[in-house]
Amino acid sequence: MNAIHHFSPSDIIKKFNSARHFLIVVFTAAILVSCENKSEKTTADAPPNVPVGSVSESSETTFVEYPASVQGSVDVEIRPQVSGYIQRVLVNEGAYVSAGQTLFQINSQPFVEALNNAKANLHASEAAILNAKLEIDKLTPLVQNKVVADFQLKTAKTAYKIAQANAEQARASVASAQINLGYTNVKAPVSGYIGLIPKKQGSLVSPADQEALTQLSDIRDVHVYFALAEKDFTVFNTNYEGKTPAERIKNLPFVELVLSDNSVYPIKGKVDMINGQFDKNTGAITFRASFPNPNGNLRSGNTGKLRLGLNHNNAILVPQSATVEMQDKVFVFLVDKSNKVTKTPLDVIGKSGTNYLIKQGLNQGDQIVLSGLDRLQEGQVINPQKTARIAQLNNKK
Numbered sequence: 247m248n249a250i251h252h253f254s255p256s257d258i259i260k261k262f263n264s265a266r267h268f269l270i271v272v273f274t275a276a277i278l279v280s281c282e283n284k285s286e287k288t289t290a291d292a293p294p295n296v297p298v299g300s301v302s303e304s305s306e307t308t309f310v311e312y313p314a315s316v317q318g319s320v321d322v323e324i325r326p327q328v329s330g331y332i333q334r335v336l337v338n339e340g341a342y343v344s345a346g347q348t349l350f351q352i353n354s355q356p357f358v359e360a361l362n363n364a365k366a367n368l369h370a371s372e373a374a375i376l377n378a379k380l381e382i383d384k385l386t387p388l389v390q391n392k393v394v395a396d397f398q399l400k401t402a403k404t405a406y407k408i409a410q411a412n413a414e415q416a417r418a419s420v421a422s423a424q425i426n427l428g429y430t431n432v433k434a435p436v437s438g439y440i441g442l443i444p445k446k447q448g449s450l451v452s453p454a455d456q457e458a459l460t461q462l463s464d465i466r467d468v469h470v471y472f473a474l475a476e477k478d479f480t481v482f483n484t485n486y487e488g489k490t491p492a493e494r495i496k497n498l499p500f501v502e503l504v505l506s507d508n509s510v511y512p513i514k515g516k517v518d519m520i521n522g523q524f525d526k527n528t529g530a531i532t533f534r535a536s537f538p539n540p541n542g543n544l545r546s547g548n549t550g551k552l553r554l555g556l557n558h559n560n561a562i563l564v565p566q567s568a569t570v571e572m573q574d575k576v577f578v579f580l581v582d583k584s585n586k587v588t589k590t591p592l593d594v595i596g597k598s599g600t601n602y603l604i605k606q607g608l609n610q611g612d613q614i615v616l617s618g619l620d621r622l623q624e625g626q627v628i629n630p631q632k633t634a635r636i637a638q639l640n641n642k643k
Contacts, residue, residue: 308596
């Protein structure tokens with residue numbers, strides 16, 4: 247038999263109040279959840295605020311650096327032109343010498359005697375000429391008076407010509423001996439700095455020696471040699487004005503030399519030579535630039551980098567921070583009129599500071615996203631926060 251529960255009026259009122267409180271709590275929670283979802287949905291659907299800027303054209307210069315070596319405008323090996331032992335060394339290693347200054351003296355005694363012998367032979371030849379001339383003078387009237395035969399006079403004249411030829415030969419021997427004697431004083435052919443001197447006083451030297459006496463460098467002006475690969479040479483021919491390479495180097499701007507400590511040589515130089523052919527071993531072609539060197543700060547054998555500039559007129563500048571790289575390609579987010587972003591590839595032709603120079607992909611006035619690219623997706627709508635033109639921002643920096 248089921249038990250029958252009896253509730254008093256107060257119990258019924260308590261339960262009713264409890265149920266009503268529960269419904270109020272559930273209803274309030276539902277309203278709060280609904281409002282929160284609507285707020286989140288509203289926040290999620292709002293376009294993000296993104297800084298954008300318009301690209302513009304400007305004139306810029308990009309630089310390319312090539313490994314380079316420095317040589318004096320004249321680098322010569324000083325070699326003996328006669329054999330003998332070094333009697334005196336008249337210069338110190340590293341010293342500056344003037345053209346015509348004597349650097350070494352080779353023992354001259356054998357050459358003095360050779361000159362004396364040549365002079366003696368010349369005197370004998372000149373005496374033979376006088377003797378032959380006297381014979382001609384003696385025979386001439388006798389032949390005219392038909393005292394002697396004409397044959398004797400012709401023989402005397404022939405002997406006279408032989409004597410003259412012998413004298414000429416003797417004079418040449420004297421001149422040669424004088425030249426060889428002069429070679430015992432080894433002189434500087436140009437002004438410049440002396441290199442190492444491997445052979446000292448008393449050393450036996452010869453023109454056939456493999457090792458030079460020293461090296462001499464005229465470095466008042468220096469030549470800086472650098473090489474362009476075949477691809478770079480094609481770019482050079484394309485980007486610089488002129489019908490021939492000779493005309494193009496005339497249109498090249500002045501170049502800079504970056505030294506081994508990354509400092510820039512204070513005087514600019516000028517490219518003045520292109521080799522006539524490519525090196526078969528390296529596949530590169532050699533260029534030469536000349537630099538004034540009034541203080542002698544550059545020496546033969548210096549190394550560095552030749553900085554070659556290329557002017558770009560009406561170039562589009564894009565900050566590197568406004569780009570993203572994917573698979574060796576550079577992209578920007580281009581903003582269209584409806585504020586929708588599109589990932590656009592760029593054709594980069596160089597760098598200028600922290601900016602890329604663009605050949606293709608953008609036009610003047612195009613709007614691009616400047617930052618926050620990692621949070622954007624293709625086709626996403628943004629709320630652009632416009633800034634000044636990018637070129638103006640760069641100028642302020």
